Amino acid sequence: MLPVYIASDNIITSLGNTTTRNMEALKAGRIGISIHTDPLLFPSPLPLSLVDTGLVEEQFQAILEHHQKKIDPGDFTRLEKLLIISIHEAICKLSYNFMSRKTLFVLSTTKGNIELLEARYQGRFPHRRIFLWEMARIVGDFFGFVHPPLIISNACISGIMALLTAFRYLRSGNFDHAIVSGGDILTEFVISGFQSFQSLSPTPCRPYDAGRDGLSLGEGAGTMVLTTRMENKPANHVRVTGTATSNDANHISGPSRTGEELSFAILNAMLEAGLSARDIGFINAHGTATPFNDEMESKAIVLAGLTEVPVNSFKGFWGHTLGAAGLIESVAAIHSLQEQQLIRSAGFESLGVPEPIHVIVNNEEKQMKSCLKTASGFGGCNAAIVFEKV
């Protein structure tokens, strides 16, 4: 099996449109969730983490010029623009030629261009644009990827699933490089649905905290470029070394009561990586700040024997970015690992989950060689991925 290296990445959230800006914001403790009053999104004010549309338009125009494309920016949806910007930012950092027949493009999203169902978009785009395969084709064609995109839509674990799929296809030598990108935007469709579940917090979310009362929604895009070609690995590089998914087989909209299924996904990923509990520097967990999710995660972490390992959730900073979350948060996790820096779990003050996990309260330097990223979602799905600094 071939080693799979992370060659480059990008994050776009409310906190900025580059990985560097997002990492600076996380380390400085800046929160991207704020009250928004936008009747096109929701009838009343709501805390949300939104990407600055003005910046997106400006940057997208610059990218069109960079690629010398004479296309009307209005021909792309907001999500397509975010994905194109994110991929552009990630690939323009590469110093090698990643374009070949053996380049895989993996895209993760939950709802894609779902906003096109709204009356205000009627007639603006061809009907087929609503389908995920068409959106992926538009984004892939922008960059000229030869291989048809591989599209994952698996609720809130989509982003990790996109990464672990790329890892699995690369290690067996089927592909040399993978561009893995994920995105979701906030729409009336998504916000109204979560609100009907009564799962939204009236204030920025507080993962694992005793006072947590629901999640905050966010939007964004994230990209990682993976390669198996040794000569392309950057200095201070990180590898993907273990992956697993599982299903609770318990409830379609509530997590496992025991955490057993997430715990064996974690253990399978660690087994594949050949690591034990003391090798894991920190866990960047899902941490949505809904009462049941965080409770389940605490049980899973303890069941997996990781009680002593520091845990954080980035959702207190930029909310739950749905199909992008696994990618965005993985990028931030690997940068924490590279910088040997634990980042505090925003919104957390006192432990409010049944098991004694160690939530990170203060930023802290730590010598570590690997980290674990997990996610869980509707449909009872769980995913775990291990990143190792070599």
Add this chain to the structure above:
Amino acid sequence: MDQVISTYSQIKPFQIRVNGRLEYDDKNFITFAEFIKPFFKRLNLGYPKFYKMDSLSKLGFIAAELVLRQVNLDLFDNKRVGIVLANRSSSMDIDLVHQESINDRSHYFPSPSVFVYTLPNIMIGEICIKHRLKGENTFLISEKFDSRLLFDYVNELFQHHRVDACLTGWVELLKEQFEALLMFVEPAGKAVSEEKAGMMIPFSEEAMDELYKTM
């Protein structure tokens, strides 16, 4: 060891086949709901949760039931039975219902029981709950039935010993257009009755294409 398709189901308007054998055929139906309800009752599952599902989940649930009732799942570790499904329209059929409920602010009635189905992998969750399956699971999207996509994904799971068996296939439904092909893939020679051994189809892209064509 090579894998085989040990059992499969095919559903289209308005026919249901299991291992190629016609199980249900009635040209009098007009809608998916009319078609699937009497057949579900005939299965005698005593599973009222079925009525809460959206049409896509109902289609996947029935197709999976027809496959998995042919399989002795007790022979497998439920943490090592995977599910890899794909379709074209994601959850668009129920997405349209949710959108309808929020289009008009004076008739604003989004419902959690509709919204929860606006993700295609909920169907995987429903199948997992019914059959207690906890292994690797993935939902993929492609414009058309893509045997290569499914083969590569599932084959990788077997090659790296992540699954001992896998339910895989295509479950597509949008506005009364529907088709499902589900297959149970397991290692050749594992706990297979003599009688069934002759029916095994080698797991390959070509075999899946053939099954899709003969739906």
